[in-house]
Every structure is written in structure tokens, then in C-alpha cells.
Amino acid sequence: xxxxxxxxxxxxxxxxxxxxxxxxxxxxxxxxxxxxxxxxxxxxxxxxxxxxxxxxxxxxxxxxxxxxxxxxxxxxxxxxxxxxxxxxxxxxxxxxxxxxxxxxxxxxxxxxxxxxxxxxxxxxxxxxxxxxxxxxxxxxxxxxxxxxxxxxxxxxxxxxxxxxxxxxxxxxxxxxxxxxxxxxxxxxxxxxxxxxxxxxxxxxxxxxxxxxxxxxxxxxxxxxxxxxxxxxxxxxxxxxxxxxxxxxxxxxxxxxxxxxxxxxxxxxxxxxxxxxxxxxxxxxxxxxxxxxxxxxxxxxxxxxxxxxxxxxxxxxxxxxxxxxxxxxxxxxxxxxxxxxxxxxxxxxxxxxxxxxxxxxxxxxxxxxxxxxxxxxxxxxxxxxxxxx
Numbered sequence: 001x002x003x004x005x006x007x008x009x010x011x012x013x014x015x016x017x018x019x020x021x022x023x024x025x026x027x028x029x030x031x032x033x034x035x036x037x038x039x040x041x042x043x044x045x046x047x048x049x050x051x052x053x054x055x056x057x058x059x060x061x062x063x064x065x066x067x068x069x070x071x072x073x074x075x076x077x078x079x080x081x082x083x084x085x086x087x088x089x090x091x092x093x094x095x096x097x098x099x100x101x102x103x104x105x106x107x108x109x110x111x112x113x114x115x116x117x118x119x120x121x122x123x124x125x126x127x128x129x130x131x132x133x134x135x136x137x138x139x140x141x142x143x144x145x146x147x148x149x150x151x152x153x154x155x156x157x158x159x160x161x162x163x164x165x166x167x168x169x170x171x172x173x174x175x176x177x178x179x180x181x182x183x184x185x186x187x188x189x190x191x192x193x194x195x196x197x198x199x200x201x202x203x204x205x206x207x208x209x210x211x212x213x214x215x216x217x218x219x220x221x222x223x224x225x226x227x228x229x230x231x232x233x234x235x236x237x238x239x240x241x242x243x244x245x246x247x248x249x250x251x252x253x254x255x256x257x258x259x260x261x262x263x264x265x266x267x268x269x270x271x272x273x274x275x276x277x278x279x280x281x282x283x284x285x286x287x288x289x290x291x292x293x294x295x296x297x298x299x300x301x302x303x304x305x306x307x308x309x310x311x312x313x314x315x316x317x318x319x320x321x322x323x324x325x326x327x328x329x330x331x332x333x334x335x336x337x338x339x340x341x342x343x344x345x346x347x348x349x350x351x352x353x354x355x356x357x358x359x360x361x362x363x364x365x366x367x368x369x370x371x372x373x374x375x376x377x378x379x380x381x382x383x384x385x386x387x388x
Contacts, residue, residue, distance in 0.1 A: 014286020073384025101131030233257030
């Protein structure tokens with residue numbers, strides 16, 4: 001019986017992916033083989049040696065100690081694209097909120113105290129002039145980060161009649177296929193900011209993106225820019241944002257990440273991290289995360305890992321073992337030589353690498369026992385071996 005430890009409230013549709021005949025799942029599981037979580041801040045001491053994989057039901061993994069997991073051979077998964085539609089729809093709401101005086105108009109109406117319908121209607125007609133806005137059609141939207149969410153947003157904006165400029169120096173082939181050919185490409189962030197009426201951020205929170213929207217970047221922005229941040233709070237330097245708002249360089253800032261510095265500013269609209277907060281998104285993320293864990297635990301396959309290479313090999317017959325190693329020469333040949341010396345025939349194998357990590361799936365004719373696993377683990381640079 002495989003054991004899965006959960007943190008946070010995980011959708012039952014995701015948990016149903018774990019067969020009750022083969023899996024024990026719960027929030028109090030000790031010595032789990034895998035962990036499934038959402039936003040819980042996972043610490044190193046919460047990852048016992050029994051853990052082989054962690055799945056984050058969501059895109060961001062800054063709540064997981066990635067480096068320590070990699071060092072210990074723990075595969076970390078996320079669920080890119082599972083919440084893309086939810087975030088895309090909220091970006092649309094953000095575009096409208098920044099353009100049409102919607103919240104301000106609602107507050108005005110709610111504050112009216114007239115009891116006479118005729119007077120009320122007169123007050124409404126008189127007051128609405130203060131909340132006139134602009135239309136999105138014909139305006140230019142800059143999309144920073146063109147992954148699953150960014151591509152969806154870009155395509156949506158085109159359908160609204162907007163001009164769209166995208167910037168993503170690390171765009172993948174898969175993401176490029178999702179993107180409309182009508183999306184223009186910016187050479188750098190400054191060029192994008194200078195041309196756009198609106199900019200929406202969709203990059204991960206990593207060292208390279210921390211504070212990327214800073215004073216220098218905002219100095220390039222078109223006067224009166226409206227900036228939307230549904231990615232991560234750390235991407236925007238709040239002090240620089242406040243300074244840009246004060247001088248009108250930025251007209252509105254819509255953020256899904258409240259902070260003390262931004263509270264109370266009438267040019268800032270803050271949401272309580274609602275980006276993926278839909279029933280559908282939570283279900284999609286849980287299902288994808290659970291499916292990835294099952295395929296890894298039962299077959300050794302890896303999809304959507306943030307620290308290991310993507311790899312998948314069909315199962316035919318025989319027995320399967322997997323191992324991870326430092327990405328240096330001769331490790332695979334040493335393992336194959338070891339198997340040959342033990343008179344074990346290899347049926348099939350697949351080897352992939354990612355940065356400093358290599359990972360191999362081996363199908364062999366003999367069922368791997370403790371002696372074989374120990375022998376493979378003893379090969380220099382091999383740091384994680386598993387019979388699947």
C-alpha cells in the first residue's frame with residue numbers, strides 16, 4: 001500500500017485518482033512515499049526520507065525547498081496550465097477594473113441615501129460622469145511571460161480587439177505553438193513597457209524575476225500605464241510602484257498580492273490572491289498533480305517536474321528500476337556494465353538529463369532485489385535508486 005501525505009484542502013476529484021486498493025491518503029500519514037499540497041509552506045523537516053516525490057497543485061513552487069529535494073532525489077511536480085483559464089478570466093476582470101471606474105461607481109451608489117426614486121435617479125445620472133472610463137478595444141496590452149497563462153491572456157486580448165505585445169526570453173516551443181501569430185514580440189522589457197497601455201505579468205517568482213518591475217523598468221513605461229500583477233508579489237518593487245503612481249507614470253496598479261505598503265492607496269486595487277480560486281481550477285490542479293504522482297510512483301515517468309527532466313517510457317514486460325545521478329560522463333555505462341556482470345539482461349532503457357541531474361528508466365528481465373538496488377546505488381555519482 002503506497003502512502004500519500006496531503007497538506008491543505010485537496011479537491012476530492014484529485015484524491016479519487018488514488019485507487020483505494022493501492023493507496024492510503026491523508027493529512028496525518030507518517031512516512032509517506034509522496035506529498036500532495038497546495039500553498040502550504042513545506043519545510044525540510046517535513047520531508048522524511050521515505051518521500052520520493054512532491055506534487056504542488058498549482059504552478060508556483062516557492063513554498064517547496066527545491067534545492068534540498070533535488071539533492072535528495074525527490075522529484076517535485078507542479079501543474080502548469082491547470083489554473084490558466086481561472087487566472088485568464090481574472091486578468092480580464094482586472095483590465096476592466098482598471099479602465100471603467102467600476103468599483104468607484106459602485107461605492108458611490110452604495111453611499112447614496114435618497115428615499116425618493118426620482119431624486120435617486122437624478123443623483124445617479126449626475127454622479128456617473130466622475131466614473132467615465134475607456135474601452136479596451138484598440139489599446140495595447142503587454143504580456144510579460146508567455147507560458148500557459150500568458151498565452152491564454154494574449155489570445156483573449158486579441159479577441160477583445162487589443163493590440164498585443166509579448167515578452168518572454170525563455171519561451172518554450174510548446175508555449176509558442178499555443179500563441180497566436182498576431183502577438184508581436186518585444187526584444188526586451190523596456191521596449192514592451194514603452195509601447196503598452198496595459199501590462200500584465202505572468203512570470204514565476206525566481207531570483208531572475210524578483211523585483212523585475214523596479215524604478216529602472218518603470219522609467220521606460222508609457223505615461224499612464226495600467227499594470228496588472230496576477231503572478232507573484234515579489235516581481236514588483238512596491239516602493240518603485242508607489243513612486244510611479246505618485247507622479248502618474250503608472251495610473252493604476254491591480255495586484256492579487258496585498259502588502260502593507262500598498263493598502264489605502266486609491267490608485268491600487270488589491271485582491272486576496274484570487275487568481276486560481278475557482279472550483280474548476282482547484283479540481284484541475286488536484287487531478288493533474290495526483291495523476292503525475294501516480295504515473296511516477298507506478299511507472300517512474302516524470303511530467304511537469306521543476307527539478308528533474310521530463311521522461312516517459314511505455315511499460316511492456318519485465319521489471320523496472322529507475323535511478324538519478326549527477327549529470328557526468330560514464331555513469332550509465334557503469335550501471336549497464338554492473339548489470340551485465342550480474343547476468344541481468346536489459347529489455348529497454350531511456351535516459352534524460354536536465355542541468356546537473358540525469359535520470360534513467362531501465363526495464364530488466366530479473367526482478368530487482370535489495371542486493372541489486374544497493375549495487376546500483378553504490379555506483380559513483382548515483383544518488384537515488386528505486387524499484388518501480
